[in-house]
Each structure stands twice: as C-alpha cells, then as structure tokens.
Amino acid sequence: MLFLEGEPKAPPANLTLSPEVPHYSVPELHVIDFDDNISSTKAAIDGLLAVCRQQGLGESINADIIQQAREQAWRRKGSYNILELLEENLAPEVMADVRTRYRRGEGGHTLAFDDVVHYANRLSDDPSTPNFILTYGENVDRYPDGGWQADKILRAHTQGSLPPGYAYFMPHSRKGPVLERLHNRVDDTYDMLAFDEDNNLIAMYHAKRAVLIDDRKTSLANAPLNCTTMYMRRADVPATPKQEEGDLPPGTIQIESFDEVPVSKEIEPLNEAARKVELQRVAAFVPLWLYSGLTRDVVPA
Numbered sequence: 001m002l003f004l005e006g007e008p009k010a011p012p013a014n015l016t017l018s019p020e021v022p023h024y025s026v027p028e029l030h031v032i033d034f035d036d037n038i039s040s041t042k043a044a045i046d047g048l049l050a051v052c053r054q055q056g057l058g059e060s061i062n063a064d065i066i067q068q069a070r071e072q073a074w075r076r077k078g079s080y081n082i083l084e085l086l087e088e089n090l091a092p093e094v095m096a097d098v099r100t101r102y103r104r105g106e107g108g109h110t111l112a113f114d115d116v117v118h119y120a121n122r123l124s125d126d127p128s129t130p131n132f133i134l135t136y137g138e139n140v141d142r143y144p145d146g147g148w149q150a151d152k153i154l155r156a157h158t159q160g161s162l163p164p165g166y167a168y169f170m171p172h173s174r175k176g177p178v179l180e181r182l183h184n185r186v187d188d189t190y191d192m193l194a195f196d197e198d199n200n201l202i203a204m205y206h207a208k209r210a211v212l213i214d215d216r217k218t219s220l221a222n223a224p225l226n227c228t229t230m231y232m233r234r235a236d237v238p239a240t241p242k243q244e245e246g247d248l249p250p251g252t253i254q255i256e257s258f259d260e261v262p263v264s265k266e267i268e269p270l271n272e273a274a275r276k277v278e279l280q281r282v283a284a285f286v287p288l289w290l291y292s293g294l295t296r297d298v299v300p301a
C-alpha cells in the first residue's frame with residue numbers, strides 16, 4: 001500500500017512509457033471515499049478503545065474522554081484530533097505501541113461495513129478493476145506516517161476488507177476538482193499505473209469513466225462530465241450534519257450499500273505488448289498524475 005500526500009503533481013511533460021508496458025482500455029475506474037463510506041467511524045473508535053483496554057490503559061483513554069473531546073470540538077465548531085488526544089494522555093512510547101497494535105488489527109471491531117468485503121472481492125477478481133481510495137487526511141502534514149487516517153486504512157487492510165492497494169490523502173474534501181485534474185483531457189480517460197505486489201510497474205490502464213462514491217454531497221460536487229457520482233447513505237447509520245450539507249449534484253445516484261455498485265470486468269488490449277503478455281494480477285492502481293516516482297528504467301524520457 002502506498003501513501004502520497006499533498007496535491008496531485010503532473011508528470012514530466014515529455015513522459016512516454018516504454019512500448020513493453022502493456023496498455024489496456026477499461027470502462028471504469030472506482031474512486032472510493034474511506035470514512036463512513038467503506039468504514040464505520042464508530043468501529044474505528046471502538047477498536048481503539050479495545051486496544052487501549054487490552055493494554056491496561058483504560059484509565060487514560062476511554063469512552064468518556066473521547067466524548068469530552070468530541071463535545072469540546074463541537075463547541076468550537078471544529079473536529080477533534082484523536083492522535084492529539086493520545087498524545088495528551090499517553091507517554092510517547094506507549095502511544096506508538098497502541099498505534100502499532102491498532103494498525104495490526106488487534107482488539108476486534110471490523111472497520112469496514114459488511115457489504116465492503118464483497119465489493120472488494122468483486123474489484124479484485126481477475127481481471128482487476130481499477131480502483132483507489134481518495135480520502136481527506138486530516139492533519140496528514142503533521143504526521144509523516146500518515147497519522148490517524150493511515151492507522152485506520154492499514155487496520156482495515158490488515159482486517160482483510162479493503163479493495164485497493166493505494167490510498168491518496170487530500171488536504172481538503174472537494175473531490176470533484178481533484179478528479180478533474182486526474183482526468184486526461186486529450187483522450188478523455190483516467191490513466192492509471194498498475195503495480196504488482198512487489199511494487200513493479202506492470203501495465204497502464206486507461207479508464208473511460210470514473211465512478212466516485214462518497215457519503216458527503218459536497219465531496220461529489222464539480223466532478224468531470226465522464227464521472228458517475230454515487231452518494232452513500234446507509235439506512236442503518238444516522239446521518240451526520242456534514243453528510244447532509246449541500247445539494248446532490250445533478251445525476252447523482254443514491255445508494256445504501258456497495259451491493260448496488262456495478263463492477264465492470266471488460267478489458268481491451270490497446271498495444272502489441274498487451275496482446276502478447278498474459279494479464280497480470282494488479283496489487284495497486286495509482287493515478288498517473290499522482291505518481292512522481294517513475295524512473296528512467298521504466299519510463300524512458
């Protein structure tokens with residue numbers, strides 16, 4: 001799993017991929033929000049409390065302390081930072097241990113909603129459907145290890161319920177304009193680098209459409225024309241004010257489970273290399289425009 005921070009960066013203008021890299025055309029790329037879309041915020045906190053309890057830290061970190069922090073944040077109309085709360089109440093090495101255990105999936109409480117596992121399998125089944133997590137990473141610049149957002153994503157990954165091998169942390173939550181920037185306007189496609197589990201570049205996928213799935217209406221606004229927006233409103237989870245803020249962009253499809261999201265398995269080779277080699281299993285899809293680690297070995301300038 002890879003993490004990048006900050007705004008999308010453009011690749012060098014003269015970027016060309018070696019002809020040996022297979023290129024494929026696919027109908028769609030899935031762009032998936034994390035919090036309250038894939039994962040339950042309640043389960044995230046319950047899991048943390050369980051880890052702390054198991055470590056004998058229940059006096060320092062418990063439901064009351066979290067509730068107090070939440071109420072203080074409401075009063076100042078901000079949000080509370082869970083890692084700051086840990087910092088205030090635990091010694092640095094104890095906090096580091098708690099975070100390691102949390103990332104390892106200890107303490108139970110499955111982060112992902114039940115329907116996510118099935119959706120993840122549908123995306124991963126051969127041939128893999130391009131997908132990645134696009135998430136607001138709060139205070140991610142303060143934590144080089146990805147902070148609480150990475151803690152949750154790694155935990156969900158360890159628990160075996162995540163589709164992608166890649167998550168991109170945005171410093172805000174307006175996803176439409178970010179997708180617009182990822183969109184290749186010349187070919188009207190979303191171009192994705194495909195990596196195997198050893199992080200080797202194995203192919204390029206060009207998706208004709210994006211499907212953006214998020215539980216906030218405001219995150220879906222201003223998406224490119226070739227992007228289907230889906231608003232996740234889970235019937236059994238009470239809506240938060242942020243989820244109800246704003247209006248649904250025209251044409252948005254409202255869903256209450258990932259079971260309602262179709263996953264396409266169509267794939268078409270675009271070059272000689274793709275016709276020659278067997279389709280390989282993809283561990284992570286990274287948007288070309290977010291990737292700055294291309295080397296001359298794979299990408300002759």
Ligand SMILES: [Mg+2]
Nearest residue numbers: 033035036215
């Ligand atoms: Mg969300």
